[in-house]
Amino acid sequence: DAKTTQPNSMESNEEEPVHLPCNHSTISGTDYIHWYRQLPSQGPEYVIHGLTSNVNNRMASLAIAEDRKSSTLILHRATLRDAAVYYCIQGSNYKLTFGKGTLLTVNP
């Protein structure tokens, strides 16, 4: 069973920032927080992952709460190509358990 909690859906406008929340209150000390996204009829695509510190890459930023029980994926300027299901996953190895994720809609 998925251990994280995410909103079912969120909506954003193009070129605006998007903050996708995730709760992982049962996270252990060795669990990383992974984010993947999936477009229709495609496999998941890696977005970002982190352990304790905030992380940045060319796709997004990951802000991790100090107690590690929640995190937020930040897309700085949403584009239409960012419309997808976003999965927040806690785990420490290859056995990633995907929940139902957040369906992000981006309006032009």
Next chain:
Amino acid sequence: NAGVMQNPRHLVRRRGQEARLRCSPMKGHSHVYWYRQLPEEGLKFMVYLQKENIIDESGMPKERFSAEFPKEGPSILRIQQVVRGDSAAYFCASSPGWTATNEKLFFGSGTQLSVL
């Protein structure tokens, strides 16, 4: 720079037939993982293989399902005597080494299996 290649993209089988799903990992990757996505559900881990070795098959159903990753050629997920409940999207992922905490998985586009 080809990504993870899966074929076929769509596979239709009648109940009782065998299904063979193929996965070629990214160049330079020696670790392969199979995941299954049932309708309206998230992906679930099935099996982790290295060349000629099954490392972890804890997510595989005990019967009818098997996987291999031979020394030469793609990884194969085999489902014998398929039933309607096997209808799902099957995704393969690869990584260059053991995915502990700091490696990402590269996923293929999946094989959609439909059992009539």
